[in-house]
Amino acid sequence: MDELANRTGVFEIAGKKVPRLGFGAMRLTGRGIWGEPADRAECVAVVRRAVERGVRFIDTADSYGPYVAEEIIREAIHPYPDEVVIATKAGLTRNGPDVIDTPDGPKRLGPAAWPPVGRPEYLRQQALMSLRRLGLEQIDLFQLHRVDPQVPLADQVGELAKLREEGKIAAIGLSEVSVAQLAEARAITDIATVQNRYNVVERKSRDLLDVCERDGIGFIPWAPVAQGGLDGAAGVLADVAREHEATVAQVAIAWLLASSPVMMPIPGTSRRTHLDENLAAADIRLSDDDLARLTAAA
Numbered sequence: 001m002d003e004l005a006n007r008t009g010v011f012e013i014a015g016k017k018v019p020r021l022g023f024g025a026m027r028l029t030g031r032g033i034w035g036e037p038a039d040r041a042e043c044v045a046v047v048r049r050a051v052e053r054g055v056r057f058i059d060t061a062d063s064y065g066p067y068v069a070e071e072i073i074r075e076a077i078h079p080y081p082d083e084v085v086i087a088t089k090a091g092l093t094r095n096g097p098d099v100i101d102t103p104d105g106p107k108r109l110g111p112a113a114w115p116p117v118g119r120p121e122y123l124r125q126q127a128l129m130s131l132r133r134l135g136l137e138q139i140d141l142f143q144l145h146r147v148d149p150q151v152p153l154a155d156q157v158g159e160l161a162k163l164r165e166e167g168k169i170a171a172i173g174l175s176e177v178s179v180a181q182l183a184e185a186r187a188i189t190d191i192a193t194v195q196n197r198y199n200v201v202e203r204k205s206r207d208l209l210d211v212c213e214r215d216g217i218g219f220i221p222w223a224p225v226a227q228g229g230l231d232g233a234a235g236v237l238a239d240v241a242r243e244h245e246a247t248v249a250q251v252a253i254a255w256l257l258a259s260s261p262v263m264m265p266i267p268g269t270s271r272r273t274h275l276d277e278n279l280a281a282a283d284i285r286l287s288d289d290d291l292a293r294l295t296a297a298a
């Protein structure tokens with residue numbers, strides 16, 4: 001067991017025990033999660049460094065770039081060490097950057113720039129294309145990026161179950177689902193993980209986390225450092241950070257790790273400095289009092 005695993009504990013996915021602190025690859029792209037990053041060499045270096053520092057769980061998606069994040073992961077660390085779990089996703093398409101400039105300044109387009117497409121033929125094609133791009137024989141964890149409301153959930157999850165039976169993927173994950181949707185999917189097939197937005201200041205998915213913890217399903221909280229939105233945080237978060245001589249991002253990650261044994265944060269960054277900062281969160285030991293204060297503060 002490597003050092004990071006000792007500090008975070010592990011969670012098993014696709015038969016591999018990975019340290020619970022992973023890496024999110026969405027930031028290895030251009031502005032608006034579109035096209036090439038400003039500094040590709042630095043992004044390649046970030047992925048290499050993550051693995052050197054003990055990260056064994058890397059989350060990506062076909063739609064990051066699109067394709068760019070998967071290509072950078074391959075360039076950085078292919079052939080992959082056996083113990084690395086690559087988790088990718090399909091089910092969201094792209095129609096351009098999700099940030100545009102307007103006379104009033106930058107405008108976030110949000111979900112309008114990420115239309116869901118969950119037709120089984122499309123999910124299958126994207127799995128095959130991710131296998132090719134990533135240079136894999138089998139995807140360790142393949143996640144339905146969004147449930148497409150225009151396609152029965154059973155058809156979407158059913159296609160992923162077929163891909164697993166065929167050996168093209170090893171485990172199935174869901175993203176941005178409700179407790180009811182998770183239950184519906186589990187009636188069809190085994191679900192290894194769910195990935196919903198969740199962090200110290202946004203806890204809408206607490207009910208889903210409870211189900212995951214009860215049933216041993218991995219919970220991958222996206223936006224673990226609130227997408228950079230914790231900078232300048234005041235109140236309890238800032239107090240606890242000061243007391244631990246840590247940054248608020250580190251305390252946010254430490255709080256997630258301490259929240260549940262099924263929790264697997266995947267902070268995303270395009271810089272080695274932020275990567276190092278985020279991985280150092282594994283050394284922070286929050287006291288029961290810290291945890292209670294942070295949990296109460298929401």
Ligand SMILES: NC(=O)c1ccc[n+]([C@@H]2O[C@H](COP(=O)([O-])OP(=O)(O)OC[C@H]3O[C@@H](n4cnc5c(N)ncnc54)[C@H](OP(=O)(O)O)[C@@H]3O)[C@@H](O)[C@H]2O)c1
Pocket residue numbers: 023024025026027059060145175176195196221222223224225226227228229231249250266267268269270271274275277278
């Ligand atoms: N399932 C889904 O629908 C979904 C949606 C969004 C994201 N995700 C996944 O979740 C991962 C994490 O989410 P995220 O990237 O949106 O949010 P995040 O990890 O909370 O935050 C990333 C943002 O914060 C900055 N950042 C990272 N570390 C920092 C630090 N220590 N101090 C200050 N700023 C820092 C990054 O900028 P720099 O690059 O400058 O460091 C980046 O802009 C993604 O990479 C992706 O794999 C999944």
